Amino acid sequence: MAKTFHLDIIASDHPFYSGDCETLVFPGLDGEFGILPNHEEMVTCVNEGEIRFKVDGEWRYAAVSTGFIEVISNKVILLSDTVERPEDIDANRAEEAKQRALERLRQKQSIAEYYQTQAALNRAMSRLKVTKKHN
Amino acid sequence: MATMNKIQSRMKSVKDIMKITNAMYLISSSKMKKARKSLVATEPYFDKLLSTINDILLRAPHMHQIFFERREEIPYAKRKRGYLVVTADKGLAGAYNHNVIRLAEEEMKKGTNNYLFVIGQVGRHYFFRKNVMIDGEFLYTAQNPTLYRAREIAESLIHLFKEKQLDEVYVIYTDMVTPMKPEPKVLRVLPLERKKLERRAHNIHHAHFYPSPEQVMDGLVPNYIKGLIFGVLIEAYCSEQYSRMVAMEAATNSAKDMIKELKLLYNRARQSAITQEISEIVSGASGLKH
Structure with a gap:
């Protein structure tokens, strides 16, 4: 069992994902940004683009628009205007x-x-x- | 006979009004369902947004950034306060509009330099009649809130704050505190305030802002304000439909009660008219007999 952290992805029109996650990669202000478990406490912005996160060894993808991300005590909260799965x-x-x-x-x-x-x-x-x- | 006619016409007018209130009840309850659905979808975002911003402000280091400018050199009464007041486009929603407007007027007593940005026709007309200065270009409807509209509103408010045409920005709206209880509220949007004392009290460390606190705030704050306004619009729209539904339900019920009472009166009048007629006939007939 890989190490995980709690991830909340919330779009303005629906909660997108809430649960454990192994890695999260998102488009930051100056390029892609990855988060692993036990990341230091951090606040940063999210640009339009693609996020991917690994759940149970499997990558999941979504398109996000601008928003921001907060990492506090092994909990990550990503708030964005829209978050959509590729098939949606x-x-x-x-x-x-x-x-x-x-x-x-x-x-x-x-x-x-x-x-x-x-x-x-x-x-x-x-x-x-x-x-x-x-x- | 005259009273019977009067009662009947009264009953008819009550029935006609009841048709209207009942139709409005049905319309607002179906709109309410839609509004409730979007509220349920957005509420997690809105709540999380407020709590996350609270968290971030708790952990933010000192920075020189425009959204934190308190402009303390300006005296309290002279500060330019901007109020975004969310009312309905139509009346007949019970105390909904009244409550928001009253709260806005209370807030406006704080100083003389007030700038109003009113959403919804009812509020616009009210303040226009009162000769309060409102922004005439600021034309937005309260119905079916969209993220696009929230973005435009947020951009114009941020622009005015940056240009120093506003020193403080507030939102006055109606919040659905519980699914059954709308309540008017005031929220301060700008300037933001770091919670230095609270942080020290809880012994929380500064978080890392990447790439720099100023840059993060430049991107984060407009996003936060947009999300906040979107949430506010959705809360207000749902409250409006709820208030209208409740008001129209009460109106329909009291119309029903009135009809019941009038019917009783009418029957009584009819009965007494018949009795009178019979007694007239009887007394006439007995007069002929003798």
């Missing part, structure tokens, strides 16, 4: 969202709008990436 992602919708965002990026926008569109594009791209990889 609607690839067509994500593709449409990507095209829409690209279209908007071509137009002149205020800085705030530009950041919004860029965030929308990132969300769509990370969804597409995860579906392509696992379906």
Whole structure:
């Protein structure tokens, strides 16, 4: 039996996972970030992208959008706007969202709008990436 | 005869109103079911968000970061306070709107520099009539809250705080304390406060913020505020439907009671009219006999 830690992954519209986990890898602010049992106490942000976590020796995958993560006394809490399994992602919708965002990026926008569109594009791209990889 | 007609028309009008209240009861109870479902789905996130932020603030080291700026140089009464007030789009929800608005007015007594951001038509109209300054551009509906709407609201509030157009930001909304009890609440959103004393009291160490506390907070705080506003909108929407359902149920019940009473009155009037007629006929007939 491998060493484990308690992991809670909660999306804003449903609790995604709660239970023991051996390893968690998520997209951090500057690249992928891995967490093993007995990690030091830490707080950091999660970027859009793919997370994977190992339960009973088996990797599970999900697409996340921005959020944050807290590691305290061998308990990990990941809070994100959306967390989706690869099979739940609607690839067509994500593709449409990507095209829409690209279209908007071509137009002149205020800085705030530009950041919004860029965030929308990132969300769509990370969804597409995860579906392509696992379906 | 006149009273009988009057009672009948009264009964008819009560029945008509009852049809409306009953229909509204049915509508709000089905909307309520939907709202409850999204509340149940979001509540774990909302609760965890609040407790995690609490935890993080407990373990945060000292940092110079805009979201922690207390701006103490500004005197208490002069501080620019922004209130996000969540009301309903429609009335007829019992004391729901009234309670939120009353709480908002109480809070606003703290200072004179108040800026209101009102969600929902009822609140907008109310404050507009009272000549309170409200942000006219801030047009959001209270119905079917989405993450997208929460993101927009959060961004505009954060922007105003960063530009120093607001020194404190609060949310006033109705929370479903238990599944049967909505209650108006005030939450402070910004600035955040580190819990230095509490941390020392519990002897908790600082956590490691990667890559740096400032960078983490830059990403984390907007995310937290967005999640908070989303949760608030969902709680408020569910409370609204619940309050309306209860109010309409009470209205339908009292309409039923009224109809019952009126029916009794009507029957009594009818009976006495018949009795009177009979006694008139009898006395007329006996008058002919003699």
